[in-house]
Amino acid sequence: GVTEKRLIAFCGSASKPVLEEAAERFYKETGIRVDLNLGGSGTMLSQMKLARRGDLYIPGSPDYMVKAIRDGIVDRDSAAILAYLIIAIDVQHGNPKHIKTLSDLAKPGMRVAIGNPEAVCVGLYAVEVLERIGLLTKVQKNIVTHAPSCEATAALVAMKKVDAVIGWDVFSKWNPKKIDTILLKSHEIPRIAYIPAAVSTYSQDKKGAQRFIDFLASPAGQKIFAKWGYIATEKEARRFAPKAEIGGEYKLPVNYTLSVQK
Amino acid sequence: MDFGRSHNWKGITSERAFKAATISCLVLLTFFFVGIVLSLVTYTNWETMISTLVSPEIIFAIKLTVITATISAALAILAAIPAAYAISKFNFPGKSVVDTILDLPIVISPIALGAALLVFFNTPLGMIIEVKIARFVFEVPGIILAQFTVITALAIRLLKSTFDGIDPRYEQVSRTLGCSKLKAFMKVTLPLAKDGLIASGILTWARAIGEFGATVTLAGATKMKTETLPVAIYLNLAAADVEKAVAVIFILIALSLVALISLRKISTTRYHL
Amino acid sequence: MDFGRSHNWKGITSERAFKAATISCLVLLTFFFVGIVLSLVTYTNWETMISTLVSPEIIFAIKLTVITATISAALAILAAIPAAYAISKFNFPGKSVVDTILDLPIVISPIALGAALLVFFNTPLGMIIEVKIARFVFEVPGIILAQFTVITALAIRLLKSTFDGIDPRYEQVSRTLGCSKLKAFMKVTLPLAKDGLIASGILTWARAIGEFGATVTLAGATKMKTETLPVAIYLNLAAADVEKAVAVIFILIALSLVALISLRKISTTRYHL
Amino acid sequence: MIEIKNLSVRVGDFSLRDINLTINDREYFVVLGPTGAGKTVLIECLAGLHHFRHGEIWLDDADITAVPPEQRQIGYVPQDYALFPFLNVAENITFGLKARHAPPETINDQVTTLAHLLHISPLLNRNVRTLSGGEKQRVALARALATSPRILLLDEPLSSLDVRTAKYLRLELRRLHEELGVTTVHVTHDLIETEEMADRMAVLNTGHVEQIGTPAEVFFNPRNETVADLVGTPNILTCDQVKPIGHGLVEAVCGGMSIVLPLQDGGIRKIALFPRDIYISTTKPPGPELNRFKGVVTDIQPFSSLMRLKVRVGKNQLLAELPQDIFEEMDIKTDQEVFLILKLRRLRIH
Amino acid sequence: MIEIKNLSVRVGDFSLRDINLTINDREYFVVLGPTGAGKTVLIECLAGLHHFRHGEIWLDDADITAVPPEQRQIGYVPQDYALFPFLNVAENITFGLKARHAPPETINDQVTTLAHLLHISPLLNRNVRTLSGGEKQRVALARALATSPRILLLDEPLSSLDVRTAKYLRLELRRLHEELGVTTVHVTHDLIETEEMADRMAVLNTGHVEQIGTPAEVFFNPRNETVADLVGTPNILTCDQVKPIGHGLVEAVCGGMSIVLPLQDGGIRKIALFPRDIYISTTKPPGPELNRFKGVVTDIQPFSSLMRLKVRVGKNQLLAELPQDIFEEMDIKTDQEVFLILKLRRLRIH
Ligand SMILES: Nc1ncnc2c1ncn2[C@@H]1O[C@H](COP(=O)(O)OP(=O)(O)OP(=O)(O)O)[C@@H](O)[C@H]1O
Ligand SMILES: Nc1ncnc2c1ncn2[C@@H]1O[C@H](COP(=O)(O)OP(=O)(O)OP(=O)(O)O)[C@@H](O)[C@H]1O
Ligand SMILES: [Mg+2]
């Protein structure tokens, strides 16, 4: 109807099923319709910047939220954490290459991919993990491509283009028939990522937008995240990596070359 | 030419070889296209296929795609007709500049075009248009505008060559018979151009059906709102749901095939009347 | 026609109005394209522009784009010449099927084509090709293959209409003068088709320059490896770096303009020799 | 009455310069000119299809210079007829009436009348692509006449027809002109057409009107070299003696040449003989001796793509023309003896 | 010697059926047929440009049926000449020699010789687009002759030329044939061309050879109705009496008609008069009385797009033809009196 309230949310496409279910539930409860505009997290931010509109920003990882806050595109105070993401190795279903640890990725002939560390946060996390345990140069020899987004990183394993990617634990939940996740040892994980949400400064209906974030962060919202395999609470996340930082920044090593295996 | 119909064909080997070579090249290319499309079958799952086909999301996407592509192709042809006529028949200062600019939308990737459109609606003019006329950004009209932007240059190129082939004499005669320039154009040039108009229309429409980059940038990718078939493919690929993406690709192909074949049939039948 | 050159032109209003209307339509469309591109200037920052232009990444991307587009356009034209010739001059069973299939790559969005290519290299045949011939997935040859897949159908369409316009009589005469079918094609048909070949080449090349969807899907978006200019635009947008994306768009436009204008110049000069 | 005053017009590199013409009511006016003279441009100016720098066109007492073609009340038959291929014959004829929103009865009447007048009634439902040249010509004429124009403009209406059809259509065009009395401007490059059809004529060359007058005036008294060349620089022979030899033939003796030609009403005083209708041979041609003469070449001059020979026969100096290549092949020198054959039916008698 | 044996070929809806022809060495052989008879198809078969179901073509003692065109040693001049527009005149002529990798000296010699022979030396550097029709014809001929073919195939070589040029080129083609002695197959729809040029001829109609022989045999003894129609169903008049009337003319009296015609060597016994060369008029035509007669229409029959009238003049029944539309316009009935004009130069004498 004409009088119906509508919000536009710019979301990383990885959270598509969760957010769709949540938006549906939210509509039933409040009568506010949330249109989910889906795509790569960075692309979504660009789109908001270019269009100067949108009510909510829900990227797939924290780094773009940092950028969005810095550029004043979202309201810093409205930012909330919706779910946690743990860095892991994702392999093809059944783990045909028998990958157990990060050092397996350095074996000759292994085909590995990571997200583009300059554009995709899962790529940045991957570099950090490798650098931390001193495998960066060795594994780098096996990196055949940089994926342009978080989802593309997962798709590479799903389409059997590579043997393994360093990605999120949740990849195997997105596509359980194609992807298996191998968890890292807790000391190998320097940092826990999360899915944040915030209200856009361009929003015409900040109150409505805030209500959606509140709903997502509420137990009802958390239940939906949990249902789709996400780690919804910090407590649960801590089980995987008790000492890791939550969020925060990591700078690419200066001598890190972006070139990949020829 | 009437080669190869008879059973006791008296062949001339080198000629046969040449014909075979060129046709092989054609068939090879066809197989190449068919092959890469068919290799998608490895990811096909009949259950997914059927469930996808009947899902309200995809039914909505099919409708949205057909409707927007038809509108934008119609608009593009309507805009391209006078523009192509002007570039084909009139001389004016700056014509070669205009001609080169019209190649640009082919060079610039659709995604960049979409970004430019997005920015345009931030300019004062763009804002006035959004407020006074219609909202484009992240709305259905945006899909049409995005498709229109991408396909119009193609339509102009195709129609220009149609108009180039029409003898101005016919228009002149109709003028002496009492038609104004506009009437002459409507009653003589357009009927003469009918064949080319139909062909350009088909190709332009096909291109609009497949448009993705500009659409997704300007109109966004919102389920049940601005999700066309190409956008659905992208979203499913982005969600790493390869089976569903492949299912949508096949739906898009099937839809286009049916439409292309029937458009060709209708237009040839009509033409022979 | 020779309108509007003289200073004391004796005008006929309705005609003038019609001419003005069509040219306005053309100019309006041109302004529309120029306008949306220029609205990007609001996001332009001269410093970013210059630093982008001299960054090794972009210099690499320019080189890669030009080289791959030139190779793939050349390959596409080479493949399209015999294919278009076969479809224009020979009859064979299944011709109309082939004809319709050749419209498909225009309909299917490049991103889906890229996905199909990616899947193809998972099939046994695709794996053999990757091992024995060359690696395409995530490699530079993949860019060329992706561009080739997208532009070949267009090249065939364009060349078909060129060959349609060539009288077979010339070839027949050259046969009687001692040319084999192949030689007749090379020494007679190709020179006759020169004009159309050049025009098709330019459009095909322009389309290859701007190709994004299939390229990024098949060859990936690896900096300094498979990053063409359209991919660079996308990556910068994906990294939320709008200013740099806009700078790359302008670089792409400038590059294409220079190339298009000089190609046109060269080809017309040559033609008049 | 049509008056063209000081008309000048440029198209591309070509220009019509300073045209002044008056065409009277109900006149059949022919403009004669070689290929590229600007005949089509001139007729297009009359039709209002060109815009020009200088000059005016008046129809009776109105300046129609700036009147668009659709308001000029003209009927135009272009060189290639340009029948609308997407319409059938009847629809072609009614096109102009429909464009002017004539009532259906008028349209039907007009089609019936014109189809009858031009003998195309059986063709009315035919696709124009299937018509022969002569039929196309009639349909184009019917289409032009349907709107009852005040002026009929014919651009080389007979040039693409075979000789036989052209001959009949010449007669028919004249008959139609007599019946309908429409002022007609007809352009052509054909001398015989001009002579047979024109009430008055103008000679157009490289964009300029060289002479205006009746065909007899122009053919026998070309005003300058150019016109003379265009109407074929006729050799004018004055006849000393004419005697009938029976069978409808006469023998005319002109300066020592004895020429046999069909008997004409009104007697024979002069004979005009076009250089291109004199065949030259270096060897004695086989066949009958009719109108053949021996002569001596006195002068040879190139003239555009032709060679012009002056040949003395008896007391006459005859000018003959040969294509350059044929001339070279024959290897003719001055003072050489040659044989001349006069083409009988091209003798023009005054 | 060329032998065509039982040749049958289909192109589209059209087929050549069961063609048997023998063309002797050094012969100038003309195939006469109306538009659409299959003349071009036949010549294309000889050139090897068609593949056919049945039949063989032999050249001397070799079966060349399956030999591709480039190995047949033929020179082919197509109907529209098809000069390569991207090459100049000299390059067009040398095209075949270069394709066969002839040594440069041979190429130069050949060009010089041919250019001289065909009088095109001044054209060698010209763009072929700028040539006139006659010049194009010569260049196409030179191109075909450059490779010293054993057979020359000419497809209506003169039909697109103006009357005057065509006349000269007829002579020139015969001369060339005499000089070079190349076996020549020439197809045409023109009766006069056939009569003037052919050593022997064949009549082709709707894909079938109707008659083979010398022109005199075919014209005066058409084997069947069809051939008679094609060669114009001549009215053959037997002359009772022939008397010279001076000035190279004779008067022939045939069945009561007195016809004046040029004197022929060898006397006159029969006159062939083509129906289309008899003009009919319902009113007494103006002009001299030469070869004009009064007659009575005895029969009227439609014949394709023509009307055929039988007219009794004296003791003769003459067949005359009129285009349908002209016939309708004249409104002729049987038993009506009409006037006939015989076209002088089309009288064929035996
Ligand atoms: N639209 C045009 N643009 C440029 N030049 C033109 C145009 N129309 C005609 N001309 C040139 O003007 C000259 C006169 O042309 P026009 O058609 O009037 O000749 P014409 O006397 O009708 O000859 P023809 O007997 O061949 O029809 C020619 O040299 C022609 O090339
Ligand atoms: N390639 C073709 N495909 C279909 N039909 C053809 C083809 N070539 C010729 N024909 C048909 O064959 C018939 C004979 O054609 P052909 O060209 O031999 O006639 P022609 O005797 O040379 O006539 P013209 O005097 O007009 O040149 C025509 O009806 C023509 O339409
Ligand atoms: Mg003209």
Ligand SMILES: [Mg+2]
């Ligand atoms: Mg023919």
